[in-house]
Amino acid sequence: MKVDFSAVGLKVGLECHQQLATKEKLFCACKPDLFKGEPEITFLRRLRPTQSELGQTDPAAYFEFLKGVKILYEADSKTSCLVEMDEEPPHELNREALETALLVSLMMNATPVDEVHVMRKVVIDGSNTTGFQRTCVVGMNGLIVIDGKTIPIQHISLEEDAARKTGADGLTVRYRIDRLCVPLIEVTTGPVIYSPEEARKVAYAIGRILRATRKVKRGIGTIRQDLNVSIKDGALVEIKGVQELDLISQIVELEIQRQLSLLSIKDELKKRGLAEDEIRDNFIDVTSDMAKTGCRVIQKAISQGKQVFAVKLPKFSGLLGKELIPNLRLGTEMADRARFWGRVGGILHSDEIASYGLTEDEIRQLKQILKVEQQDAFILVADTKENAFDALSAVTERAKEALKGVPEETRGANPDGTTRYMRPRPGAARMYPETDVPPITVSKDYVSQLRSHLPEPLEKTVERLIKKYGLNEKLARQLQDSEYITIFDELVDRTKVSPTFIAATLTETFKALRRDGIEVDKVTDEQLIEVFELLGLEKTSKEAIPEIIRWLSKNEDGTPSEAIKALGLSIISEQELSDAVDEIIKQNENEVRTRGEGALSFLMGVVMKKYRGKVKPDKVNAILREKLSKLK
Template identity: 50%
Template sequence: MIDYKAVGLKVGLEVHRQLDTSKKLFCDCPTEAVEGGKVVEFRRYLREAQSELGTVDPAAIFEAKKRKEIIYQANTGNVCLVEMDEEPPHPINREAVEVALIASLLMNATPVDEVHVMRKIVIDGSNTTGFQRTCIIAVGGSVRAGEKEIPIQTITLEEDAARIVEARRREAVYDLSRLGVPLIEISTAPVIQSPEEAVKAAKAIGDILRATGKVKRGLGTVRQDLNISISGGALTEIKGVQELELIAKVVENEVKRQLHLLDIAEELRRRGVRESDLVFSPVDVTEVFRNTGSKVVKRKLAESARVFALRLPRFAGLLSLEKWPGIRLGAELAAHAKAWGDVEGIFHTDELPAYGISAEEVEEIRKALECGADDAAVLVVSDEHSAMDALKAVLERAKEAIRGVPEETRAARPDGTTTYMRPRPGAARMYPETDIPPMTITQEYIESLRSRLPPTLEETAKRLQQKYNLSKQLVQQLIDQEVNDVFERIVEKYGVQPSVVAATLTETLTSLRREGVAVDELPTSLFEELFQLLKEGVFAKEAIRDILAWAAANRGRSVMDAVNALNVRAPPREELEKAIDELIAKNQEMLNDKKIVSRLMGDLMKVYRGRVDGAVLNRLLMERIEAARARG
């Protein structure tokens, strides 16, 4: 168990969430995904304008070095010339500004008097312009994480970036549909001191954003970045944590990683390793592998790759040293090699012999590099140019290991571990977006927004409980699963029994999800159709589960299609009455028996389960029995 106070943990959060506005931030395209539609594909290069200051930004060099040809896919259903960077941006979307202002007021932040849109340089291709448009809406304010007040630094509104489809060797493919969707970003001060507190703060921010009623939900609509440091360590920026639950894990892993790197630095210093000992003198050891049994190496050699090795003096044993699972210096070296060198990975002597590489081969490499017993060696199998880049990156990273923890930007993986992405950018390279005039925020406007702030999620929960007579638990599920809005709209619009709608949106969906049914991709409109038809008696509520499963497997088809395909359509009333009458006639002898209802009900359910609501059937059966008795 780590004592987070003792290690001096400091975490700052940046919570990003897409806004559910009708239009994008700087054009009139819809923010919804479209299926089908005409797709235009075009190619671009990006080159950063030189900075007047002549300063060199490490992150910019990194991207420039990897300069790629960028292929953009534009679906004309939700992309226009603005996202293609072929038309100047339209004025900022007022609806989005209003949502951001409401969120700001809910956090007691202070809106700025005048909003200035900036261009923040991003040249990895995710923005067609080469910059992201962003603006500060408010500063200050706070959220409550348990007992602790977490100060907010800034609330910004920015355009979401394009989604990467494929990263090829010299090309990157991006889909422009997401580019320009309004994104709100809440940045906290770096005062969070434990993984649990980070989760609470993120949840508190998320709850406030949801209270605006104008945020998108579902996969990819939320992204959390974490700025993490410990005493003696360094500020690490971790990008793209999608799930709330993962935050604690990521923080914990980062603390472990920094502690591990500090231990290694101490050990290296103890061994007396100095940066000047680390010399770039790679050796071509391809000959060693002429008759190798390693399939991986063989395959690469067949593609005319070569094998290069680099000595890391007195690093033996430290590359594979693993105090916590997955946290090894070797993994850091490999990630740097891949990021800078365009190689598939590295081998190092701490983990060899393995991968079909024999002990003899390792020995020959050691000999070629004149390795001592406590030296390690790193191998790269690639073309010479990439291999040199990769080994240089390995050497630089190894030097940093002597110093301790390097500042860097890392990407979160779904399992809560992180991997090296790029160096941390210097001071943000920002300049004004001169195509968009500043927007003034008057005091009157702020006051009018303040006077009609939406209820918090807690207040909404209380109201739903009372109004629809639902259990606290069920309401909490509706809210946690972000379906309370849909729930209310459907109940109000179609007058379906609230408990049925609530149970469908929570329990039924959860259980289907567990079975791997892709219910999260079902559009809201499908649920509307579902409950409308249910209300009209087209099918019985027992069929809901099967209908949803069918609809998830048959995207784009309607609920009516599902009803027909599953054969769950309720028979017309006359047919039902006739069937009941025939059944009663067959059981004439039981007519005055009290058990006749339950007995016949069983028979009827066998035939009509899922097609006719049990209660409806029961009511009808009683009616027909009464009628039969009356006839005598």
Template identity: 45%
Template sequence: MMDFSFDNAGVRVGLEIHQQLNTGRKLFCNCSGVAPPGIIQQFTRRLRPVKSEMGRYDPAAVFEGNRDMSILYHADDNNSCLVERDEEPPHHVDNMSKEISLVVSAALKSTIYEEIYAMRKTVIDGSNTSGFQRTMLVSRGGILNVGDISVGVQSICLEEDSARVLGEKDGVKEYNLDRLGIPLIEIALEPISGTPHQVRLAAEGLGRLLRGIKMVARGIGTIRQDVNISVRDGNGIVEIKGLQQLDQLERVVEYEARRQSGLVHISQILKKKNIKKITTDDIFDITGMAKKYQSKIIQKAIKQNNIISCIRLRNFAGILGYEPYNGIRLGQEIGQLVKYYGVGGIFHTDELPNYGIVDDDVKLLYKHMGMTKQDAFIMVACPAKKTAHVLDSISKRIYAATKGVPSETRLAIPQGGTVFLRPRPGSSRMYPETDIPPIIISKNDIIAAQENIPESWERIISKTASKYRLNTQLAEQLLDSDYVD
């Protein structure tokens, strides 16, 4: 196990801030997302991937489609209507949301477009009833200054928030439509090469600028950070979702840099072994053999009519359980991948014999699959209808390990780590929205936005400290809290 050095990892971090707007209505209808509870109705959808206008499938959509999930929606008539159900076209774009997006663009010196076009972004994880999220590119470029740090702005978008996830069980995901359609501003910053603390300062500075505009929502869940992280020689960019706390942001950046550096080290070992792509000859159905195992986990899986499969990995001995850094293992990565198909996990040779699978069982498998001591295998149990997708995903992930860090989307967890969520989406997910006409931005709109740029954070602190006779530190803590509108 090696010692990890953040400074030597060549880490680059790009921030995307998603901030709800407090306009009193949703982006494409007059419903309020914060209305008192009303009558709850439920309905079910199944969402499937379709080809883009260029005839290509988005990889993230294909992955979600292969999970074969049903979506159960909870719709409250006080905070949702037929627009959220995708049973009625969107209404006109909320004018106040548009004005706020222009003010944010002006405050960040971003170049505002003369015409704003709505686009559809394919999303079939159930977070949107239509299978897409509406988003509008408002401006590009700009600069964020936070103390001694200057970070470039890539883009500023106005979009609708997703439905609120309630849970997932037995092949069914549940969402509430109260949050779906709430106006959201997305600010994407240029990648920076800095410490986790510097990344936090950039996120903190942008959050303070948004609060200075006043018309943004406050509280847990109203602002979220997505983080795009890459390391030197990783050959991929990983998007981290689900970050809501600044303390968590620092821990996640530190963890993800260590994880990716560990995967780079594993790939360097594998390149020396000349690993080949997995073929159908490397995949074995061992359900018949597994019926004799004493493992309670395997016997339970067989009783549930699961197929027990093994994937033979040539020249892979010791790799799946190898830890370049504490808690970073390729076997763990594969285990996280299969869990998103509803599969409990995997067994592999670096942790066997164990779990009721004895040494004689392992030796028989080696003989059955024509393996040597230099080889390894992965064992997985899953329903017949999912087996092909699961085995294909494992095979692709194993080969990707030889290249470095796979580009994927991961979910931040409270402890500061990340887990696999889905493949990273591609360009095929975007296409034009045909129900919303272009929004014309006049010179007067831009002038009005520039006149409403908020005061600097330092000026706001100074005025607050003077007004309430506070020291600078107390004034800053007060303004950072949820007690100030």
């Protein structure tokens, strides 16, 4: 689909979140690491929506509270202390993290605040044990220039990362609190991005500045983008948790398309003359009518003692099954809502009813009971009465919104670039001071001291990589855009390996490995350093590197030396190689004789095939030459 982005009035703003590689967490002395395996400590909590003076409570949060949602937290004593468990007040703000945030502010031409005030931003989905996220603005009113266009940076904030969700079981949601309190920098742009491609470019540019501090974490989930997307007549939709920068333009394009499709459904509903009050919460128990159904889902639900309820959606026929974007229909959006508010497995809608195994007779009977006519649609839900009613209320609510166009909501990004409903957009940020953490004065002297030691600007980095290490420009740029720029200098300094080879490994080789599904990000900085050290000491060969990385990604606690041993990739001794070459020449006597000069490359191939990763090709070449010349 070709869209004229300025004609649809596209506006995008970014919120970029980057984890920092500090020694300690933001408000306690725990290491900012994650743990694997079974939790050592678990505890159960409920979060209670606090009322503001305005009497506002977050509707979604309040609803969850009323339903009795509980949160089971998982922890281990290495990565969490009583602070993350909300059993001890926070310690003072981590100065190392603050300094990095100030550096980023200065690099983005923002003004540091004179006094940093930590705030509590109320979030009660369980992702914070306290029920709020601690956050503070460090810099304001910055700007970065991309392709000659100025992008305003509204805030640079420092905040604690949230706990990570590890599952849900009925009304109990599970969160792991190792990630809680890991320092994050949040960079918020103004909503001045007017094309999907520009959004991607801005995200990359912000990422480059953050990495230039050399104080950021790398790997999956360490950088996350939230996108605020709106179009004319559509709505502001917040898309959370985009982890792949290359997905950004696709996500924005799909969101435009989704909003345009919803607008055309609105037009169609208007054309059909639907009025909002025709959509009624009239939920009808059709359990007995479905007693002998061929539909497996319903059969199973009834056998579990659940009930089947139906609701009519007037004039919606044909619209529920209409694709908004690939694999996402209005029916899907209703199902997402039903799952969120009603905790049901899903819904059945009349546009797709035949595919669920309902017979013609059953459908006719349902239509009769619900008084469904030509243009009308209906929805079925099989669950407990309470859940089914919650689910159907959410469905009729979504149907009413369809008549108005695009609902404002918070959506989550899927790996394929589509999005799913997460929750209604929260109202104005409910923030109040974190009185347990004293404000910090940022003195002019401190700021000017930081300003005089700003990290190298990006263009300089490329220049330096080319000049100092002899990288070609393409490789230098690739490296600059890669997360590994943060350790490149160290790798070169500490090993004797050629900078170009290191750069190519970190960019092209890793990219290829990723394409093959290898989780390269799992390899730690320490492991990488050792890999290149071993290579520098000729304990292994360049050809062996991909295999070693592959092994390390699957053996997270293993060392590169172990990888080499396990894979049998140690460099064989010169004597062994010499003997091996003799053997191979002997086995291929005929070839050597008939091929003459060409025998060298042939034998080279045979040796390398057998000893790839264990020998250095130039060495093999030299030995072969020598031995072949002796034969003559």
